[in-house]
Amino acid sequence: MYNHVFVAGTFDRIHKGHEMLLATAFAEGTRVTVGITPDSFVKAVKKQPVHPFEERKQGVIQWLTHRGWIDKANCIAIVDQYEPAASDPTIDALVVTAHNRKTGEEINSKRKQKGLSELTLIEVPLVSAQDGAPISSTRMRNGEIDATGKFLMPEAMRGELGKPLGTLLPSAVVT
Secondary structure, three states: EEEEEEEEEEOOOOOOHHHHHHHHHHHHHEEEEEEOHHHHHHHHHHHOOOOHHHHHHHHHHHHHHHOOOOOEEEEEEEEOOOOOOOOOOOOEEEEEOOHHHHHHHHHHHHHHHHOOOOOOEOOOOEEEEOOEEEEHHHHHOOOOOOOOOEOOOOOOHHHOOOOOOOOOOOOOOHH
């Protein structure tokens, strides 16, 4: 177990992938700092709009409270993809995925330049939806999947797919 684990993300529309990331951080750390990207950072990086920062932060806080982890959590805004992990000497582990492992390695390089010890990178696998592709807030926002990765029927297709697509035959009578 680590003394202080750091995990970060946008945390828009909490889904199974976020849950795995956060659960791993809290399973591995005595205390956990959850970095949440503020609106200004999101606008500079993301192509699609996300929920406002306060709404996303409250979603994380509610999720942590529901699991009884809020007392060992500190939720903060992060304005830099490297900070505070690259400078905080109390952090000893960083939770990453395959998508952001390179950033974790860059953080360790920056820490080394500052004379700080490297962080243990705890890699969490991406959680797949029904189609095998990763669950993401973008896919949820687009109406493709729900928070567990199950496919959703697009609203535009509900009427069309609600009609029979062929001739209905009466069921055969078994004698």
